[in-house]
Amino acid sequence: MQPHTDHSPPSADRLILPLPDDRIQRLVLFALRRMTAHGIRDAHAANLMFNTFGIHFRRPLVLLRGFIAELARCSERRITMAPCCALRMTGDEAALVGVLAVAASNPACAARHLRGLSARDEVSAPLSLAAAFNEALADAGLPLAI
DSSP: OOOOEEOSOOOTTTOOEEOOSSHHHHHHHHHHHHHHHHOTTOHHHHHHHHHHHGGGOHHHHHHHHHHHHHHHHHOSSOEEOOOTTOSEEOHHHHHHHHHHHHTTTOHHHHHHHHHHHHTOSOOHHHHHHHHHHHHHHHHTTOOOOO
């Protein structure tokens, strides 16, 4: 299942934000870009997760795949993603990383951003996967924080 994302080269006005300074945020952004562009079973994204988490890579990888698949399933609008090599990020990408970072600690804020990203009121499935992903990163000692 291919996510409902826009991978046409973003114009300069869409790449409005700098890349995150935090290493884990960059990892998540790169994995999101790879999986939305090349499918949730992308080998580069899986290898990145393996190199970061070692033998415990499956839990965060599967949860991120599920988050992307659920967001694609429920979204009513296109989510703009930049190519993997882009040195800046779109507002949608920043919102996705933010949702993944705060889903466990502030689900109301994460739900509000998911509603904006998906143009849907019902976002419980991607929200619960985002919270589980955040907890998996924290359990691995690599918390995703904003």
